[in-house]
Amino acid sequence: MRNAEIARVFSEIGALLEIKGEDRFKVRAYERVAETVANLGQDVSDLREAGELQSIPGVGKSTAAKIEELLDTGKCTHHQELLSQIPPTVFEMLRVPGVGPKTVKVLIDREGIATVEELESAARAGRLRDLPGMGEKTEQEILRGIAHLREYSKRTNLGVAWAAAEGIMGQLRGDAPVDQMEAAGSLRRMKETIGDIDILITSEQPEAVMDRFVGLDLVAEVVARGPTKSSILTDAGVQADLRVVPPESFGAALQYFTGSKQHNVKLRDLAVRSKIKLNEYGVFRVKGGKDVRMGGRVEEEMYAALGLPMMPPELREDQGEIEVAREGRLPDLIELSDIRGDLQMHSNWSDGKDDIEGLARAAKALGYRYIAITDHSPSQTVAGGLVVEQLHRRRKDIAAARKAVPGIAVLDATEVDIKRDGRLDYPDEVLAELDFVVASVHSGWKMEREAMTARIIKAMENPWVDCIGHPTGRLIGQREPYELDMEAVLAAAARLGVAMEINAYPDRLDLKDAHARRAKELGVKLLINTDAHGADQLALMRFGVATARRGWIEAGEVLNTLPLSHLRRRLRRARSQQRRRRKRSTS
Ligand code: DGT
Ligand code: CA
Ligand code: CA
Ligand code: ZN
DSSP states (O other), rough: OOHHHHHHHHHHHHHHHHHHHHHHHHHHHHHHHHHHHTOOSSSSHHHHHHOGGGSTTTOOOHHHHHHHHHHHHHHOOOHHHHHHOOOHHHHHHHHHHTTHHHHHHHIIIIOOOOSHHHHHHHHHTOOOOSTOOOHHHHHHHHHHHHHHHHHTOOOOHHHHHHOOOOOHHHHHHHHHHOOOOEEOHHHHHHHHEEEEEEEEESSSSSHHHHHHHHOOTEEEEEEOSSEEEEEETTTTTTTEEEEEOOOGGHHHHHHHHHHHHHHHHHHHHHHHHHHHHEEETTEEEETTEEEEEEEEEEHHHHHHHOOOOOOOOOTTTTHHHHHHTTTTOOOOOOGGGGEEEEEOOTTTTTTTTSSSHHHHHHHHHTTTTEEEEEEEEEOOTTTTTHHHHHHHHHHHHHHHHHHHSTSSSEEEEEEEEEEETTTTTSSSHHHTSSSSEEEEEOSOOOOOOOHHHHHHHHHSSSSTTOOOOOOOBTTTBBBBBOOOOOHHEEEHHHHHHEEEEEEOOEEEEEEHHHHHHHHHHOOOEEEOOOOOOSSGGGGGGGHHHHHHHTTTBBBGGGGGGSSSHHHHHHHHHHHHHHHHHHHHHHH
């Protein structure tokens, strides 16, 4: 059992106790343990091995016993008992973004609301606005939250679906008689959430492949088993379809099943006008009432038949890509290999798992030339934010890592909190000493749109801020973005020369594709960073690059494709421009 799962159980215990109306301090104690465990730099199971569970802040004898029970059995009796006392529909209400245990308790006690459906109709009817701590705004928030929950509960985050697909395809490649194999659908287009995984193969022994597929370890349920198509549900809760197609149709099927549907519809309209037929079996010229095959073995042939270049899957959303391709003006999209460094990661000085040297080594192994160590600032107490004195002491570790891992630059950096008033969590003179500063919002999400916009722009006006981290704060499927006038923020970024981050962490992908594309139009420079909390997470870069590609981004628009010397020059120039601007406006 991993820390995140243990933390979830404790946070559920806290929520259940609160709904039951238990003592506030007891509730808070469980919540605190959940937070601490979620942000712990070490695996709880390692601490247990070492007999040090009670060294975790807030963990006493009885909590330690619960953790041991969880590690041994995967369950906790106390948790299960509480669950059995609360109807599951009530628990379901907690999953609505913006609805916490306190609200649920009020809903039950005052209105007898015990299901998401009842909650929805009560909000629609305006019956919540007079309840304690609520208002018309809360009703709107709840309705938005319910819509969000419905949308996302059917879909899986890209990172999870990607791992499941890798698992399936890796095993099939290893020990099933597959020839060609490719994931199609929204996964190939790298959409931020995935409805189901679509895998295509060619094989001379399709039956044997199907047997292997439905018998994989990660299969939780076989949805359908057929000679050329089977579907399974994985233990991560995502459905995967496997289709066997003939080799002469592999390219055609790949094109068809990659979608998107809208892209395919537009492509077929184009084909019809040239008397060409396009389907999942191939591309054909219609001649004297007969279909003459033009291709279908490889995907390029499908596009070439229409006089089009091969189109990157990430662009296939009918967002103008076909029109642009016809004019020969497709963007030259950024690739993973263009990335030369990663400018957001957390070491074990704050809430990361690995030390600075470990991060440097892993980054070097990826071929990077530079990294920035961006531990949190003091306000982030649960994430181990560094006070100024710790930030200074961290330098000896940075120096040691530079020495131990030659060939890669380790930038002395921070992810500084943007406070509610737009001021930063370190004084200017501390920021000025650093090589790189990313500023982010980590608290006070529930501000009005104008105030939040002003807050972020104020932070950008600080000459030492080089980049805004995860600019909308969303957690896909868990937390809505905060209210923000993105257009105003992007305009400010262009004016002030501050980079906007595409956070590659698959739960964030923030900026998202559409925002990245708008940033490009406004001339804003981007950074694609992983926000890794461990060396293994540096590999998440691919999801950030994919998001950039979906936003039509080219390498030249992303600062961490630059060689180190150019990057440094660029950061320096932006800082001094801003200092001059500030001087002008104060004089
Ligand atoms: P998802 O699974 O909801 O994340 O999205 P997709 O895009 O993977 O959609 P899915 O799995 O329903 O189908 C895979 C692809 O197959 C889709 O992107 C395009 C193609 N496709 C499916 N149904 C149709 C259809 O009715 N017409 C056309 N033109 N293409 C279709
Ligand atoms: Ca799909
Ligand atoms: Ca499908
Ligand atoms: Zn952050």
